[in-house]
Amino acid sequence: MQEDKIKLLLKFGESKYINDMYYNEYLYFSPIDNFIKYEQDTANRNDLDEGVLELIKGDSIELSDDNGNQVSFNKKNNDKLKLNFKVKENEMPYLICCFYLIEIDSNSDEHIEKFDKKVYEFGTSAIAYKNYHFIKNSIFESIRKIDPSSSVQIEKVNYYDKESYNGKLGYFHKAKQYEYQKEFRILIKSEKLKGRPLKLEIPKLIKFSTLITEVIDLKIVP
Numbered sequence: 541m542q543e544d545k546i547k548l549l550l551k552f553g554e555s556k557y558i559n560d561m562y563y564n565e566y567l568y569f570s571p572i573d574n575f576i577k578y579e580q581d582t583a584n585r586n587d588l589d590e591g592v593l594e595l596i597k598g599d600s601i602e603l604s605d606d607n608g609n610q611v612s613f614n615k616k617n618n619d620k621l622k623l624n625f626k627v628k629e630n631e632m633p634y635l636i637c638c639f640y641l642i643e644i645d646s647n648s649d650e651h652i653e654k655f656d657k658k659v660y661e662f663g664t665s666a667i668a669y670k671n672y673h674f675i676k677n678s679i680f681e682s683i684r685k686i687d688p689s690s691s692v693q694i695e696k697v698n699y700y701d702k703e704s705y706n707g708k709l710g711y712f713h714k715a716k717q718y719e720y721q722k723e724f725r726i727l728i729k730s731e732k733l734k735g736r737p738l739k740l741e742i743p744k745l746i747k748f749s750t751l752i753t754e755v756i757d758l759k760i761v762p
Contacts, residue, residue, distance in 0.1 A: 543672060543673070544644075545643045545644045546642075546643060546644075546672045546724075547643055548641075548669065548670060549639035549641060549642075549668075549672065550640040550642065550667070550668055550755075551639055551640075551667045551669070552640060552659060552660070552662035552663050552755070553662055553663040553666070554663040554665065555665040555753065558663065558665040558751070559665070559751070562746065562749060562751045563746070564739075565743065565745040566740055566741045566742060566745070567679070567726075567739075567742060567745075568637060568738070568739055569726075569728060569737065569738040569739075569740060570635065570636055570637075571635060571636075571734070571735050571736065571737065572590060572591055572634040572635070572636055572711070573632070575590045575636060589702070589714075589715060591632050591634075592709050593708070594708050594709060595702075595705055633729055633730060633731050633733075633735070634734075635727070635728040635730065635734075635737075636726070636727055636728075637725070637740075638697075638721075638724065638726070639669070639723070639724045640666075640722050640723070640724070641722050641723065659721065660755070664754050664755055665754065665755070666752040667749050667752070668749065668750040668752060669745075669749055670748045670749070671748040675745070675748065676694060678742045678744075678745070679694075679742070682741060683728055683740060686732070686738075686740075687731075687732040687733060689730075690728055690729060690730040690733070691728070691729045691730075692726065692727070692728055692729075693712070693726075694724075694725070694726050694727070695724075695725060696725075697712050697713065697721075697724070697725050698713050699714055699716045699718065700713055700715065700716060701716050702716070702717075711725075
């Protein structure tokens, strides 16, 4: 990821939550489980494969119960059978804060961002964050005050084709159907905080933020 290409980070949401984050200068981190099984996700934004570390496609599988009885499945005997094996951690002590990423287009003097309508299902209010380096450094500083043993990863999400992909994945991978989100993700690993949402206070964040009450299209001029 080329950090110098990051123009803006946008956080979409309902106005009451966006206003609260903006005026109280914090970033909201959710437990990773919320991205998998959030019951109120009527817009189908969440990914059941969130946190899959490896996707393995095979031709056969053999299962056995506690009594040693075995059952085998083989694609040769059933052409419609799909055998996908997913590897996950047993426990995922991770918190996630995600943004819509807008990068600089070096071939243009201005940038017109056309959002997929599905983006607005998060909400039509937003905060535009500038000065990525300030935000990144502030996150590291703030989280270490809460949990010195925590770790932070910040990356752009990569999207893969579920039907054809076979191999390693991670917490910065999502299925291609979510590509419209153009997600930029901050991942905190903390045994101390696992399972609990976090409002990470960032002093002076409002100085590098712009509140957008209703997002339609953005025209960004360098």
